[in-house]
Amino acid sequence: MPWGWIIGLGLVALVIFRIYYVVHVLKARDLAFFVGAMLQSLQLGSLYALIALGYTMVYGIIRLINFAHGDVFMVGAFLAYFLFSRSPYALPWALIWAALSAWGVMFVLNLWRGSFRDPIVIGGGVVAMAGLTYALSATTVNWLLAMLLSMLITGVLGVVIDRVAYRPLRGAPRISLLITAIAMSFFLENTGLLVFTRNQTPFRPPTEWTQYLQFPVFGSTVYTTRLIFLIPLATALLVVALTLFVTRTRLGKAMRASAQDPETAQMMGVNVDRVIATTFLLGSMLAAAGGVLWGLNFGSLNQPAVMGILPGIKAFAAAVIGGIGSLPGAVIGGVLLGFLENFVTALFPRTQHFAGLTEYKDTFAFILLILVLLLRPSGIVGEDLSEKV
Amino acid sequence: MTGLLSYLVFFLIQALIYALVALGLNLQWGYTGLFNIGVAGFFLVGSYTFAVLSGPAYATHLGGFGLPVAVGILGAMAMAGLIALVVGIPTLRLREDYLAIATIGIAEVLRLVALNARGLTGGSRGAQSIPRPFQGLELGNVASNLVFLVLVAALVVLVYLALETMVRSPWGRVLKAIREDEQAASSLGKDPFRFRLQSFVLGCAIMGLGGALNASFVGFVAPTDFLPILTFEIWAMLIVGGSGNNRGALLGSVLVWAFWTGTGSIAQSLLPSGLQVKGGALQVILIGAVLLLILMIRPRGLIGEERTVSREAELGGDGRT
Amino acid sequence: MFKKLFLAAIALVLAGTALAQAPIKIGVNLELSGRFATIGNSTLQGIQAAQQQMSEVLGRPVELSICDNQTTPEGSKACANRFIDEKVVGVLGAISSTMSIAAAQNLQDAGIIMISTSSTNPATTQIGDHIFRVAYTDDFQGKVAAEYAFNTLKARKAAIFRQQDDDYSFGLAGFFQDEFQKLGGQTIMLNFVANTVDFSSQINDARGFKPDVVYYSGFCAEGATLIPQLKQQGFNMQFLGADASDDSQCPTSGGAAFNGYLFTGFGGPEVLTGAAKQRAEDFHKFFNIAFPKATDFNGFTLAGADSYNVLVQAIKDAGTDNEAAVLKSLSNLKDYPGVSGSITFAGTDGTPKDRTIAFFEYLVPGQNGAAWSKISKFGLSTAAASQ
Missing domain, CATH: 3.40.50.2300 (Response regulator)
Structure with missing residues (x-):
């Protein structure tokens, strides 16, 4: 461990020295700029963390790189977009959206109650259905409601993907599962092209959160938006909720047990299929939340075929860098990647004489990945998985 | 009639180039169990290396060495192998998924470098006027294609025979042993990492060969030729044909490429122009569905791996392997 | 070979009888979907409005063969090949330089005229003598x-x-x-x-x-x-x-x-002067009636319309739809009164002399x-x- 600390502190010292150099020797930037870049990095890193959590949870339990996860993230963002941009809805559409969301509510309640016939589950579904139908047909949907509904629907989509594509192959070689995941990814992307749109789509719900925020620091101005509060806070909230779920609830404990040793867990009476479904539900909900925040952050969604790919594989790389299978690892890896992409390019800015690193920033995640695999295959906080199972 | 024939030649060249790549992938996945999903990246390295080594001098980017086509091809294979070495050394000691994520990452990195490093690759415009072999003979279009077909077919046969010999040799048996039970193999004194690395580098070099031939055949390369969909197509070819069997890889390449171009031209001719755009998306969904079906119904592909039964077990006669 | 002879024979027979009415086919290669879909559709509306204004030439109807290149170079090449198969008189489009350059070489080699609507990269028209544009250059x-x-x-x-x-x-x-x-x-x-x-x-x-x-x-x-x-x-x-x-x-x-x-x-x-201004305003009025729901009337609309206009004018000047004759009259086009100002190809590489930005x-x-x-x-x- 001391080596880890030495390397870590050494890197921090290097960064500080470089900032000093850029500010005082090159005089290319001021300190406020780096404060702004740090805030940006935190925002971007939070988004990666939200996506990485889904990868790491699924990997932790069924040892599958869920390639479709990036596309689930895309679906979540687009669902929210259609929810807020087309409201209020005519009754038939309101009914469809409400039914989808009510199904999600029942799914979540079912995980807690254990049966779809349970009165609370049915009651919850009916109340959600009635309430949502009314709300969707009567008022405009704001982004927060759209995000929550999208999380419910996307969560169920995750469970359906597992049920349709992955569960039938559970006994099969792991590679069949991986190929199925890739095929599912292409399926979602191309369905997105057919059903959603083929073009870049503006994502600007009316909200105060995207307003500009400028404040003075060190005699200069930091430019940011109110999202600097929203995105990290929302991420922290979701991570805390997830951690509480995993550590405090029966289902969460069953999840951890299954991750450690699925066979023993099954023998101890854990319904592993249900645990896996829960994992997909939670991972996809987080991805949907990430998708909505992503849209708010950049003000625009890329077209469905490309939106999920790069954020998806980068977030997976982040999960591996942090330590695959570990929830804190995914968050740390995600935030680290955000800093690597945004802050490091800010440290080496483009000037008239130096091309800068901006054009290559999409490659950083993979270069770091290779380095981490070489030096510390278990990731920053991960348990040692270096042995081939 | 000549139109059909020349189309057939065209089709076969492309299918056989993909067959080469599928053979390389089969060595990695079918015989060694290495999950390489960065096929497009190694294909790209082969294409660009060939363009630089054998292509004409370009005004704005690297090139102009004007080396003979054969040297260009060998260089392309060496370069792809070198990249494979760099990716393989950190990842092949680890679980197979790490190789997967590293290869998909490296493919993306290579594509971005091809797009951004204008001085090296020509950026988004790519490299043009890449030569074909025997260009000095001034053959006509059809004859040139025919010659190219013969060349590619010969290379496919050569690679096929070489791979068959190799996988049947003791070396190939070690690969399979590692794939099936790594611990058993290493307890017999075989270093799994070394064998995996050899297989991975060799497979990627073959992919580089495919890339070089493709660049030579098409005459230009650009970053958009190497999107992840290419990797998916090659995988579909291998899975449909049957991994672990080189003949399966060949069959799969021809079939999937026929299916791909066939559905493409059906969509072109049947769908109204407004829907043709969506035809591309439908095509991918369709081939994904076929792949899933094959995985579920016939997980070993059309011609699966042959059963290898040890002589002793055969003599013992209880039929179990 | 036999097919060609056979077709030629049929053509001769028919030409002698009643088929002076065979339509003149013009290819349209545009970015109708993908990243440039909105400007693609503006251009298409411009071309279609111009066609409605002038739907016949040499007593024969003009037929547009529309191909969507999906804003990809490959798609643009595929469109070019389709037009080569269809033996169109000329191709209008593409809009962007990347798609125009992708199609231009194939069309030039096949001896088909191409008039890019809005490609402004100087390289486009330098590809060959068959490649024209109606825009200015970058x-x-x-x-x-x-x-x-x-x-x-x-x-x-x-x-x-x-x-x-x-x-x-x-x-x-x-x-x-x-x-x-x-x-x-x-x-x-x-x-x-x-x-x-x-x-x-x-x-x-x-x-x-x-x-x-x-x-x-x-x-x-x-x-x-x-x-x-x-x-x-x-x-x-x-x-x-x-x-x-x-x-x-x-x-x-x-x-x-x-x-x-x-x-x-x-x-x-708004910025054209004299007679050109009048023509543009008349065209705008006509366009508003033809496409009451159009979201844009912009430079792409005008460029689309004029690409059609100059090609049809060249066919008219040539008096035939023979490729070489049309190319000759197009290359010698002088002071054509277009809706985007006067267009002169004579003595240029295919970029009109006088354009208004x-x-x-x-x-x-x-x-x-x-x-x-x-x-x-x-x-x-x-x-x-x-x-």
Whole structure:
């Protein structure tokens, strides 16, 4: 461990020295700029963390790189977009959206109650259905409601993907599962092209959160938006909720047990299929939340075929860098990647004489990945998985 | 009639180039169990290396060495192998998924470098006027294609025979042993990492060969030729044909490429122009569905791996392997 | 071979009898879906309106064969090959330089005339004698924008955002940079690729440079994401764009950030003079009746219309749809009264001599881009500028 600390502190010292150099020797930037870049990095890193959590949870339990996860993230963002941009809805559409969301509510309640016939589950579904139908047909949907509904629907989509594509192959070689995941990814992307749109789509719900925020620091101005509060806070909230779920609830404990040793867990009476479904539900909900925040952050969604790919594989790389299978690892890896992409390019800015690193920033995640695999295959906080199972 | 024939030649060249790549992938996945999903990246390295080594001098980017086509091809294979070495050394000691994520990452990195490093690759415009072999003979279009077909077919046969010999040799048996039970193999004194690395580098070099031939055949390369969909197509070819069997890889390449171009031209001719755009998306969904079906119904592909039964077990006669 | 003879025989027989009415086929290769879908459809509407105005030539109806290149070079090549099979008289389009260049070589080799509507990269028409355009070129467009930025806006430091995987954007940014530096200004070039959503690193790079004007040489697909992000990051200087910004996608998707955005574009009725102004206004009226629901009437519409007009005029002048004859009359076209000003191909590489470029400004009241409008400030003629 001391080596880890030495390397870590050494890197921090290097960064500080470089900032000093850029500010005082090159005089290319001021300190406020780096404060702004740090805030940006935190925002971007939070988004990666939200996506990485889904990868790491699924990997932790069924040892599958869920390639479709990036596309689930895309679906979540687009669902929210259609929810807020087309409201209020005519009754038939309101009914469809409400039914989808009510199904999600029942799914979540079912995980807690254990049966779809349970009165609370049915009651919850009916109340959600009635309430949502009314709300969707009567008022405009704001982004927060759209995000929550999208999380419910996307969560169920995750469970359906597992049920349709992955569960039938559970006994099969792991590679069949991986190929199925890739095929599912292409399926979602191309369905997105057919059903959603083929073009870049503006994502600007009316909200105060995207307003500009400028404040003075060190005699200069930091430019940011109110999202600097929203995105990290929302991420922290979701991570805390997830951690509480995993550590405090029966289902969460069953999840951890299954991750450690699925066979023993099954023998101890854990319904592993249900645990896996829960994992997909939670991972996809987080991805949907990430998708909505992503849209708010950049003000625009890329077209469905490309939106999920790069954020998806980068977030997976982040999960591996942090330590695959570990929830804190995914968050740390995600935030680290955000800093690597945004802050490091800010440290080496483009000037008239130096091309800068901006054009290559999409490659950083993979270069770091290779380095981490070489030096510390278990990731920053991960348990040692270096042995081939 | 000549139109059909020349189309057939065209089709076969492309299918056989993909067959080469599928053979390389089969060595990695079918015989060694290495999950390489960065096929497009190694294909790209082969294409660009060939363009630089054998292509004409370009005004704005690297090139102009004007080396003979054969040297260009060998260089392309060496370069792809070198990249494979760099990716393989950190990842092949680890679980197979790490190789997967590293290869998909490296493919993306290579594509971005091809797009951004204008001085090296020509950026988004790519490299043009890449030569074909025997260009000095001034053959006509059809004859040139025919010659190219013969060349590619010969290379496919050569690679096929070489791979068959190799996988049947003791070396190939070690690969399979590692794939099936790594611990058993290493307890017999075989270093799994070394064998995996050899297989991975060799497979990627073959992919580089495919890339070089493709660049030579098409005459230009650009970053958009190497999107992840290419990797998916090659995988579909291998899975449909049957991994672990080189003949399966060949069959799969021809079939999937026929299916791909066939559905493409059906969509072109049947769908109204407004829907043709969506035809591309439908095509991918369709081939994904076929792949899933094959995985579920016939997980070993059309011609699966042959059963290898040890002589002793055969003599013992209880039929179990 | 037999097929050809057979067809020729049939053609002879039919020609002798009643088939003087066989339609003249013109190919249309446009970006109707994908990133440039909105300007693709503006161009198509322009072509279709022109066809409605002049639907017959030499007593034969004109038939448009429309091919969507999906805003991909491969798609554009495929369209070119389709037109070669269909043996069209000429091809209109594509719009963008990347797609135009992709199709041009094949069409040139097959001996088919191509008239790009809005490709402004100088390289396009240099591919061969069969390749024409109705737009001006980017060396001119980049130059006037740089002069405007330097002389009128009094800018001395320009941050240039260019889409480096697009021929148009890449070339134009270079011309702007060269001219701006020649005038004595400083520039920084910021690259991005198609489908970029996160511009934060490019914006950070721009920040240290402290530009007093931002030149955007890309398209609206990315511009509608970039410009709001720039505004959000406190970039309040003047933004300057080019003809690719003449697209309703910019203000509708980008919203309030486009308020006050200036761009150069194909001159419309407001800036044309004399008889050309009258023709453009008449065409605008006709267009409004033909396409009452159209969201745009812009430079792309006019360019589309004139690409059709000059081709049909060349067929008329040639008196036949024979390829060589049409090419000859097109290359000798002089002072054709087009709706975008007069068009002369005689003595050029396929780029018309006298074109009018205009400066436009977007007005986008409120946060939502729905209520956008654009005003044209003034026009400049290429012929006047080159003297």
